[in-house]
Amino acid sequence: MRDIESVVEEIARFSGEHGLYEKRILVMFSGGKDSSLALHILKEADLNVSALTFFHRWSWRETLNWAMGFTKKLGVEHHLVDVTDGLLREAAGRKGPICINCKKVMLWNAKWFAINNGFDILAKGDNANDKIIGALLDQCEGDIRLCGLPRIGIPFFRPLIKYTAEDVEALAEEAGIRPYRMYEHSRRRQWREGCPLQYIDREEIVTEKLMDLAYRVNYEVSKIARKRKVRVSVRVPSFEVMCWDCDGETLREVGEIISKFGGDESGTSARKT
Known part of the structure; x- marks a missing residue:
């Protein structure tokens, strides 16, 4: 190298x-x-x-x-x-x-x-x-x-x-380059963040309302991720939780956020990676 x-x-x-x-x-x-x-x-x-x-x-x-x-x-x-x-x-x-x-x-x-x-x-x-x-x-x-x-x-x-x-x-x-992190789940294990619109579910018809939802949910979730130094994102409108290294307490807090946006906190699927 x-x-x-x-x-x-x-x-x-x-x-x-x-x-x-x-x-x-x-x-x-x-x-x-x-x-x-x-x-x-x-x-x-x-x-x-x-x-x-x-x-x-x-x-x-x-x-x-x-x-x-x-x-x-x-x-x-x-x-x-x-x-x-x-x-x-x-x-x-x-x-x-x-x-x-x-x-x-x-x-x-x-x-x-x-x-x-x-x-x-x-x-x-x-x-x-x-x-x-x-x-x-x-x-x-x-x-x-x-x-x-x-x-x-x-x-x-x-x-x-x-x-x-x-x-x-x-x-x-x-070089001392350390970009600001939103602690997104991302699509790869390496730090490769983008924007919340990437978490709109595949095969879902994209609407302005759905784009707004992807932003609002993931912005709130990012606050939890940053606080706990784990990586979390939420797909919409399925409200599937994707996370690296999440524990039960983190998932509980994320579930509370999801419930505020109309998701089912108890029934939300979570993919813990």
């Missing part, structure tokens, strides 16, 4: 070889560990880099505030774009999960934001564990870290794509 200094040096060398020092780079920055590390490395490599963060009315405000503080500390220009209306148009009336619709909205907006504001390259924090490895990146000619896909129309730079999720964890820790 390489240390953060050697990774920065490698990215600097790669950027010099590919003419990236003459380019304006826009990082799609969620405020999670991967995108934070990618932004940190590109800034340390002295590239001309800015950050772009999408949010909507169901986004966690705590993580957005942390992200704004992080870019301020780095001295990086940070653009914030509200995609609430576009997400509603794309997702409402379709079956869950909502994430694929959200990603489509964000990618489309990122492309046009970059083009309309004079950026040459979009950058992402994808790592070697992400599903993008394989079919999509097989279309790339040469090094997969810099890839121009015809359908997108703007090159993508993925400085972490050759590092595993475990490598990213270690590098971020070495």
Whole structure:
């Protein structure tokens, strides 16, 4: 495993070889560990880099505030774009999960934001564990870290794509990057948080009311999770509880929250992992 200094040096060398020092780079920055590390490395490599963060009315405000503080500390220009209306148009009336619709909205907006504001390259924090490895990146000619896909129309730079999720964890820790955590259950054991809309039940028809419910329930549950340092999320409208390392008392408190939103506290299914 390489240390953060050697990774920065490698990215600097790669950027010099590919003419990236003459380019304006826009990082799609969620405020999670991967995108934070990618932004940190590109800034340390002295590239001309800015950050772009999408949010909507169901986004966690705590993580957005942390992200704004992080870019301020780095001295990086940070653009914030509200995609609430576009997400509603794309997702409402379709079956869950909502994430694929959200990603489509964000990618489309990122492309046009970059083009309309004079950026040459979009950058992402994808790592070697992400599903993008394989079919999509097989279309790339040469090094997969810099890839121009015809359908997108703007090159993508993925400085972490050759590092595993475990490598990213270690590098971020070495760099002192510790994003704000909502203590979500997430879809993987590694810290990979997102937004509460990912907990809408599969095959459920997405509505604005259901999106509101996913946010409100999981925001209240996150307070319990943070207090007890466990990871909990609740699917809606089934009110299935998903948790890492929960004990009986935690589940009881979560059940009380669920009952306030119309769930059956005694009959709620719980998947304890």
